[in-house]
Amino acid sequence: MAAPQTLTRSPSVATKSYWNPAIETMPAATLAVMQQRLLKRQAAYLWRRSEFYRAAWLEAGIQSVDDIQLEDLHGFPLTTKAALRESLIACPPLGYHQAAPMAGVIRVHASSGTTGQPTYMGITRGDHDIWTESVSRVFWAAGFRPDDVYAHCLPLGMFVGGLPLQCAVENIGSTFFSPWPGGTDRLVTMMEQLSATVLCSTPSYVRRLTEYVQQELSTDPRSLGVRVMALGAEPGTEVYRPELEATWGCTVVETAGNSDVLPLFYADCELREGMHMLVPDYLYVELVDPVTKAPVAWEEGAEGGLVYTALEREASPVFRLESNDHVVVAGTGTCQCGRTTPRLRIVGRYDDMMIVGGLNVFPSAIAEVLGQLPPEMTTGAFRIVRQDDAPAQRALVLRVAEPTPDLGGEDRARLETRIADVVKESLGLRPVVELVPAHAVAAAEFKTKYVEDAQ
Ligand SMILES: [Zn+2]
Numbered sequence: 001m002a003a004p005q006t007l008t009r010s011p012s013v014a015t016k017s018y019w020n021p022a023i024e025t026m027p028a029a030t031l032a033v034m035q036q037r038l039l040k041r042q043a044a045y046l047w048r049r050s051e052f053y054r055a056a057w058l059e060a061g062i063q064s065v066d067d068i069q070l071e072d073l074h075g076f077p078l079t080t081k082a083a084l085r086e087s088l089i090a091c092p093p094l095g096y097h098q099a100a101p102m103a104g105v106i107r108v109h110a111s112s113g114t115t116g117q118p119t120y121m122g123i124t125r126g127d128h129d130i131w132t133e134s135v136s137r138v139f140w141a142a143g144f145r146p147d148d149v150y151a152h153c154l155p156l157g158m159f160v161g162g163l164p165l166q167c168a169v170e171n172i173g174s175t176f177f178s179p180w181p182g183g184t185d186r187l188v189t190m191m192e193q194l195s196a197t198v199l200c201s202t203p204s205y206v207r208r209l210t211e212y213v214q215q216e217l218s219t220d221p222r223s224l225g226v227r228v229m230a231l232g233a234e235p236g237t238e239v240y241r242p243e244l245e246a247t248w249g250c251t252v253v254e255t256a257g258n259s260d261v262l263p264l265f266y267a268d269c270e271l272r273e274g275m276h277m278l279v280p281d282y283l284y285v286e287l288v289d290p291v292t293k294a295p296v297a298w299e300e301g302a303e304g305g306l307v308y309t310a311l312e313r314e315a316s317p318v319f320r321l322e323s324n325d326h327v328v329v330a331g332t333g334t335c336q337c338g339r340t341t342p343r344l345r346i347v348g349r350y351d352d353m354m355i356v357g358g359l360n361v362f363p364s365a366i367a368e369v370l371g372q373l374p375p376e377m378t379t380g381a382f383r384i385v386r387q388d389d390a391p392a393q394r395a396l397v398l399r400v401a402e403p404t405p406d407l408g409g410e411d412r413a414r415l416e417t418r419i420a421d422v423v424k425e426s427l428g429l430r431p432v433v434e435l436v437p438a439h440a441v442a443a444a445e446f447k448t449k450y451v452e453d454a455q
């Protein structure tokens with residue numbers, strides 16, 4: 001009988017810095033030539049294969065895409081998320097934009113739409129390989145290596161943060177496991193038994209996990225031996241990074257993707273001065289003014305919204321898809337890490353933005369302010385209470401988690417005033433603060449919604 005396999009790993013032999021050095025460090029001029037070639041091929045493919053895009057282009061007066069140029073791309077019509085949803089409803093299951101026959105589709109991903117109806121996205125073998133390669137670049141930049149054991153701290157259903165991440169972990173050669181559909185207790189047991197060294201999650205779920213390990217198990221999170229956490233899918237990584245790194249004794253890396261485009265394609269490099277876009281060969285990204293949609297130059301400090309064009313997408317293509325991410329360009333040119341793509345910070349989402357008293361208010365900014373308050377003031381959890389449907393709100397009403405359940409009426413009132421003072425000082429706007437029991441505003445299982453409607 002063979003001896004049982006030990007879970008002890010040999011030291012990493014993988015010392016290279018990039019998963020795909022040729023692409024990640026490609027000089028800008030070479031990159032532009034490659035993107036131009038890919039754009040031309042993708043536009044020709046969509047013209048032939050996607051009724052949705054051909055119709056949109058014809059309606060905009062574009063009679064041919066034979067001579068499409070990167071610098072003229074802004075002249076092509078934008079695609080909204082709503083238009084893709086309408087296309088899916090009008091022509092189920094994959095919509096008019098589908099550009100590959102169903103026989104070539106190897107997997108369908110589903111996300112729950114706002115109406116409760118799932119929305120579908122298909123991937124071909126080629127799309128699958130590109131997704132796997134993209135997420136591999138992200139996880140490699142985060143520091144995952146073949147000798148790591150990866151805990152999947154996200155659902156493993158058919159949403160894009162599930163299987164595609166598993167494929168990438170396996171592609172890198174790390175060991176994948178998931179407690180799904182088990183809960184936090186099962187996750188921690190598996191992390192201990194399998195000696196997990198890296199994980200991927202949302203910042204709010206990792207904070208819950210921390211609480212569980214410290215309070216329910218009376219265990220020091222450091223004893224679990226996690227080396228790297230890749231966090232994303234919601235704001236808060238930058239805010240909670242110092243606390244999480246101190247508590248777990250690990251490195252926290254911010255990552256991001258877009259559920260319509262690619263599961264993950266942004267990651268911090270070791271310098272942590274904004275996330276690099278790691279897939280310039282699969283995706284062309286435009287920075288635009290959020291209102292006029294006019295192009296904005298990629299210069300340090302510039303901000304705006306993003307428009308995505310997939311350069312190689314077969315089944316469910318995206319061409320000039322508007323994203324609601326509100327970003328700031330953190331740097332351009334060759335980074336000290338050697339990567340050549342611009343770095344950016346996602347500072348919020350335009351569809352989360354509220355206008356209060358003429359000021360733009362982003363939930364992520366409030367999360368940042370409250371997250372930095374000491375535990376004797378609040379746990380940091382909160383909700384913004386929307387007063388009515390109008391984008392412009394009369395007042396900023398915040399429900400904030402109380403630090404302890406036994407606050408007296410007078411202490412409560414004093415604390416509410418102090419929190420309102422701090423927010424006013426940071427955001428220039430005085431909120432109405434209401435302290436509520438922590439469970440009333442607790443983080444959702446995986447992704448927290450910061451805005452709720454007044455009852
Ligand atoms: Zn870098």
